[in-house]
Amino acid sequence: MSESKIDTRLWSSKARNLSPYIPGEQPQHDNLCKLNTNENPFPPSPKVGEAIAKVLEQQADELRLYPAPESNDLRAALAQSYNLDINQVFVGNGSDEVLALVFASFFLKERPLLSPDIGYSFYPVYAQTFGVELVQIPLEEDFSIDPDAYRQPCSGIIIANPNAPTGLLLSLADIRKLASEHSNAVIVIDEAYIDFAQIDESNADLPVSAVSLINECDNVIVTQTFSKSRSLAGLRVGMAFGNASLIEALTRMKNSFNSYPLDKLAQAGATASVLDTEYFEQTRQQVIDLRTSLTAELTTLGYKVLPSHANFVFARPKDGDASAVASALREQGIIVRHFDKPRIAEYLRITIGTAEQNNRLIDALKALQVDASVAAE
């Protein structure tokens, strides 16, 4: 609705002051090469559709009943998969809802919340929604996070890891340091992209996820999502892992907001996804391999590509005119994300697509460079 026609007379002051999150666009054209919202190029596990179809065949009548309010089957499957107790696991309607409940449960205090100045752009929105003072700590010049820069009183720290849109990974040693130096604050590690992280190919078993710190650090909450590595953005399921007392706070907050956030079908589908570890391992490795080759090709074209641990790369064209490249790609039906913000305006965030999509992107970028050199002659 156009701004001029909006009558805010009956809105709460909170509603008037909001600056809502703007998600990446979801155009509905055919043959579009959509590399702008970090969706997985592969479909979800076939077990997901089978599990939901089974509910529809055998229990469609039960859709008349409320679903399991605490999603116990799904939480039990996650607990087993992550080697945790069920009361260390929380699930919600996408990790966005989980993060909102995290903000309400832990950050409404006298001390500010700390977060990198470049990160998931929903964090400042949540801070506004829940009246939390957010202090943004500048990333280093190379976009890395220095834990020492966080040495100040706070009620919490929230960091996307791997970070978005940079794709850089903070080490477990640094996260442990943050947790122990801020024992009176809740450290939230938003691991939306963690399943694509790989420190060292020769040592694939080395833990990269802060889930491995849950039993050691009682002030660490780790959020994850089914939207990226499990190819289920369309099903809206996210989760949090943490000390049972932190999970209890999230559960109470949920039950003061919406008792049944996950419908019966989403619970069944997500549970099937967790149980199909083989498919999960296979597709996430494929994305990692595609990232390696796309990174190499972009580098050959003169792009500076940050070392990504996510299902996207953050890349700077040689002349830094990322905005022009994004526009030129769009004309060819290839959508990538450009943030017109300080420090990152010269970069593009490009989602890892299928091999075919990545080739289409590289071909288009090559053609742009030929056009540019012809124009320069």
Next chain:
Amino acid sequence: MSESKIDTRLWSSKARNLSPYIPGEQPQHDNLCKLNTNENPFPPSPKVGEAIAKVLEQQADELRLYPAPESNDLRAALAQSYNLDINQVFVGNGSDEVLALVFASFFLKERPLLSPDIGYSFYPVYAQTFGVELVQIPLEEDFSIDPDAYRQPCSGIIIANPNAPTGLLLSLADIRKLASEHSNAVIVIDEAYIDFAQIDESNADLPVSAVSLINECDNVIVTQTFSKSRSLAGLRVGMAFGNASLIEALTRMKNSFNSYPLDKLAQAGATASVLDTEYFEQTRQQVIDLRTSLTAELTTLGYKVLPSHANFVFARPKDGDASAVASALREQGIIVRHFDKPRIAEYLRITIGTAEQNNRLIDALKALQVDASVAAE
């Protein structure tokens, strides 16, 4: 988790002070006669399962993509069905989520929110969650609502209509009066049960829903749900209807909390439900007919039954010992809802079941009376 083990040291003050909503229990036994959470005794329209199965067959791969953030197809179907513009329609993850967003969007002001002292028990929870002062206005002796009792400064009024757990209906004339007398407040009519309302059998076309007031009163928001008359409690879909500027506030609040609350399958299933008007009309009439016969049978057994416009009845046993009746029924696998609260402790809220379930209930109540008279001899 047991209270004694909970460590609230890292909780926000908001989290510490919550008294979460306690939904009716969802026991998982076979052969249970579950008349405690006002679910529909009939299954959802078969078109719902067909629509979802079709998505799984033809577009399962697209579950990897984010769903339509504003649920445009579903909102368009609702707009057409209710003869409104699409920008007068909002949808969310169950009407509980919609109500939470309503509280955040309209009631955070200096003036209190007014609501009947007996109503949906989630309202006081929302008030606490969002820091809204709630002033409860006592219902009349006969549990009816007197609009004149609401003549005081307020930021809003919220009324369940038909009211829960009484089942009584407030007239459109009274709602119009509230809206015009409080032109600076938002009047929220929570119509979770409205599709079971019937003023006058001889005049079935007479409007009972406040949706008919939307174009006339710019300060009225009507919330409804797919959980009751559409037999889709398991799918989690609710909606709000109102002036486009009020809907815009809800949309912004949603996008400051969770951009994609409805998954792809829930959107498809709910849309199919809206389009199957024939099934909807048929099953809601069946529930109304079953209510009529259950009311008659309870009355014969000496129960005082309030005239219900919902898919439940609120009934008082002759001796007023509703708690004892609820316990005795539970021993026989029949669960009804008893609220141990002032004014209503002598009543039971009994969901309308299938004919078979209602007979089982009546037979059990008859047997209880025989037992009681034998014991009295």
